[in-house]
Structure formats: structure tokens, C-alpha cells
Amino acid sequence: MKKICVLGVTGSIGTQTVDVVRNHSDEFEIVAMSAGHNIKLLEDIMKDIAVQHICVQEQRDKEYLEKKYPHQCFYSGTEGLVQIATLENVDIVLNAIVGFAGLLPTIKAIQSHKDIALANKETLVVAGHLIIPLVKEYGVKLLPVDSEHSAIFQSLNGEHHQDISKIILTASGGSFRDKTREELKNVTVEQALKHPNWSMGAKITIDSATLFNKGLEVMEAKWLFDVDYDDIEVLIHPESIIHSMVEYQDTSVIAQLGTPDMRLPIQYALTYPRRFPLINGKKLSLSDVKTLHFYTPDTNRFKALDLAYKAGRLGGSMPCVLNGANEQANSLFLNHKIQFLDIERLVEETMNAHQWIENPTLEQLVEIDQWARYYVLNRVGED
Numbered sequence: 001m002k003k004i005c006v007l008g009v010t011g012s013i014g015t016q017t018v019d020v021v022r023n024h025s026d027e028f029e030i031v032a033m034s035a036g037h038n039i040k041l042l043e044d045i046m047k048d049i050a051v052q053h054i055c056v057q058e059q060r061d062k063e064y065l066e067k068k069y070p071h072q073c074f075y076s077g078t079e080g081l082v083q084i085a086t087l088e089n090v091d092i093v094l095n096a097i098v099g100f101a102g103l104l105p106t107i108k109a110i111q112s113h114k115d116i117a118l119a120n121k122e123t124l125v126v127a128g129h130l131i132i133p134l135v136k137e138y139g140v141k142l143l144p145v146d147s148e149h150s151a152i153f154q155s156l157n158g159e160h161h162q163d164i165s166k167i168i169l170t171a172s173g174g175s176f177r178d179k180t181r182e183e184l185k186n187v188t189v190e191q192a193l194k195h196p197n198w199s200m201g202a203k204i205t206i207d208s209a210t211l212f213n214k215g216l217e218v219m220e221a222k223w224l225f226d227v228d229y230d231d232i233e234v235l236i237h238p239e240s241i242i243h244s245m246v247e248y249q250d251t252s253v254i255a256q257l258g259t260p261d262m263r264l265p266i267q268y269a270l271t272y273p274r275r276f277p278l279i280n281g282k283k284l285s286l287s288d289v290k291t292l293h294f295y296t297p298d299t300n301r302f303k304a305l306d307l308a309y310k311a312g313r314l315g316g317s318m319p320c321v322l323n324g325a326n327e328q329a330n331s332l333f334l335n336h337k338i339q340f341l342d343i344e345r346l347v348e349e350t351m352n353a354h355q356w357i358e359n360p361t362l363e364q365l366v367e368i369d370q371w372a373r374y375y376v377l378n379r380v381g382e383d
């Protein structure tokens with residue numbers, strides 16, 4: 001029985017993880033979980049599955065839950081996340097928190113010899129240079145949950161690293177893939193939140209529309225698969241059937257295909273190297289799909305990809321700046337404080353204003369993340 005700690009259990013990935021675990025309850029058990037502010041949904045999940053250790057973001061929510069459920073153990077804040085991610089009986093931490101907040105619990109979990117199933121891509125973007133050496137030092141597994149990275153991981157099974165020619169990351173193109181730059185000026189939050197293929201949390205849905213999500217995924221791929229930025233290509237593929245591919249030296253291309261369903265990469269990260277049935281999973285019928293489309297992203301229309309390659313190639317503190325500025329600008333757009341195209345403008349301005357550091361420590365990353373957020377707030381007069 002694999003014992004799992006799910007961070008961000010009330011989110012899109014978190015709730016789908018609960019579904020996967022419930023469908024294979026003879027193999028998996030959630031022994032600890034965390035939620036942010038959605039206490040109502042957390043209580044619904046608690047009715048569904050018996051979990052002993054539970055962390056919430058706010059101390060007052062912890063006190064409320066402690067009174068109501070005296071037989072379970074409650075924790076709060078970042079300290080609480082670290083406590084549940086490092087519990088003695090946890091085998092694997094599935095990190096489905098959104099944003100920079102996922103970094104510290106990941107580091108502490110690795111240092112407590114836990115395997116990591118990582119949905120929280122921001123962790124690798126800002127601190128790949130700290131995470132990858134730690135994974136090696138502690139001999140733990142780092143398993144991708146992001147669908148593209150799971151596809152690449154599956155396409156690399158049994159292959160030799162030196163035989164890779166390039167990685168081809170597919171992208172749906174997000175809600176605005178067919179809009180001109182002019183049309184992008186006035187798009188609304190509601191339009192941005194309508195993703196054509198996937199139902200996901202708000203932050204990543206906006207990131208998909210700006211293409212910052214793909215930019216973050218390029219950096220995530222660099223760290224997970226140890227490839228140069230020159231060997232990572234992004235390809236728009238509107239149907240989201242090919243989840244990504246690897247091209248080898250002999251020109252062979254190996255891909256992973258399937259209907260869009262995040263439960264598959266979640267489950268594979270938990271069952272690897274085995275494959276279990278995906279309960280209620282829709283099988284792919286290529287004769288129904290008939291046609292698949294592919295095209296190169298237009299970086300004049302969306303600057304985010306260029307910014308991400310630039311930040312990634314520079315490395316050091318710059319990916320953390322891009323990520324922090326993007327998290328802040330994304331949230332301002334979601335709250336109707338700025339326009340859609342302001343997101344990439346603010347990220348670029350923040351990157352230009354940053355004093356670059358080559359090899360930031362965790363403490364420096366925390367400061368740089370804060371600085372980037374304040375810089376964005378300051379630019380729009382919201383500080």
C-alpha cells in the first residue's frame with residue numbers, strides 16, 4: 001500500500017487525485033492532505049475519505065476544524081505543509097499546490113526521503129538548480145504529473161539519454177490561440193477562463209491563454225529531462241491528443257497519445273512503472289478524431305514564450321523573477337485590475353529591472369519572488 005500526502009487536495013489536480021486513489025483503494029491511501037481556503041470542499045472530501053493529517057492555510061480554519069473533528073490532526077500555514085509532507089508514514093508527496101508556495105514543502109519532503117509526484121511546475125521553474133541535485137543526493141524519485149512531461153517521461157522509457165535529439169512539447173494554444181494581437185487587447189477574464197480542451201484551476205488557465213504556462217513547461221522540461229533549451233521545441237496542437245514527443249538521433253519520434261484526462265498522468269506518477277486501468281477513462285479513437293493539426297507558435301502575438309526561453313537560458317535568479325512577476329500579474333488580471341496584454345508587459349519590465357544573481361539560495365529565491373511581486377504591484381499602483 002502506497003501512502004500518499006496530497007498537497008492542494010481541493011484543487012483541480014487534487015480532486016482528480018482523490019478520484020484516482022478512490023478507484024484503486026487497494027493500492028493507495030491518502031494519509032495526509034492540505035487545502036488552502038476552500039474549507040467547505042475540504043470537509044466534503046473528509047466525508048469521502050478518512051485522512052488523519054490535514055493542513056489548511058489559516059490558523060482560524062485549523063481551530064474551527066479541530067473543534068469539529070477532535071480525532072484528526074490539523075496543521076496550518078507553510079509550517080503545516082512541511083509537517084505533513086515529512087510525516088514518517090508518507091511514501092510519496094503529490095504536490096498540487098499552485099505557485100511558489102509549493103517550493104518549500106517539496107524541498108523538505110525530498111530531504112525526508114519522500115518520492116515526489118510533481119504537478120506544481122513553479123517549483124522546478126524557480127529552483128530546478130536546487131531541486132535536481134537534492135533529488136540525486138537523497139536518491140528519491142521525481143515523477144512528472146504535468147501531462148506533457150508525463151508524455152515525455154513515457155516516451156523516454158527504456159531509451160538512452162544521449163540518443164535524444166530533441167523534445168517536442170505540444171501546446172493547445174489556450175483560449176486565444178486564433179486571436180490576432182489587436183484582438184488580444186480587449187479580451188476579458190471570462191473569455192480567458194474558457195479553455196478549449198482542459199478544465200483546470202484559474203491560474204493555469206490564464207497561463208495557458210498567455211502561453212506563460214508553456215514557457216514554464218519549457219523550463220520544467222529542461223530540469224526534468226536534462227536537455228538544452230536549443231533542444232526543446234514548442235508545437236501548437238489544438239486537439240491535445242498528442243501530449244508531447246521525443247525525437248531521437250535516428251529521426252524516430254516517439255509520442256504518447258490519449259484523450260485529454262489529467263487523471264492519467266496523475267495515476268501514472270503513482271503507479272510508475274506499472275499501468276493500472278483508468279476507471280471511466282475515455283479511450284482514444286483515432287478514426288473518430290480523424291485529423292490532427294500542428295503549427296509553430298507565433299511569438300510576435302504571444303511574447304511569453306520568448307521571455308521564458310530568455311529567462312531559462314540566463315538561468316540563476318531570472319526564472320524566479322519571471323515566475324513571481326507572472327503570478328502577480330496573472331492574479332491582477334483575474335481580479336480585473338489590468339488588461340490581458342499587460343501581463344506579459346509587466347513580466348518583461350520586471351525582468352529588465354532585476355539585478356541578476358547566478359546561483360540563488362532558497363532564502364534569496366524567497367526574497368526575489370517577493371521583490372518581483374512588489375515590483376509588479378508598484379508598476380500598476382496597487383502596492
Ligand code: NAD
Nearest residue numbers: 008009010011012013036096097098101119120121200201
Ligand atoms: P487549483 O487552483 O485548482 O488548486 C490549487 C490547490 O492549492 C488548492 O487546493 C488550493 O487551496 C491550494 N493552494 C493554493 N495556494 C496555496 C498556498 N499559498 N498555500 C497552500 N495551498 C494553496 O490549481 P490546479 O489547476 O490544480 O494546479 C495545481 C498545480 O498543478 C499548478 O502548479 C499547475 O500549474 C499544475 N498543473 C495543473 C494542471 C491541471 O489540469 N489543473 C495540469 C498540469 C499542471
Ligand code: MG
Nearest residue numbers: 146147148217
Ligand atoms: Mg501541461
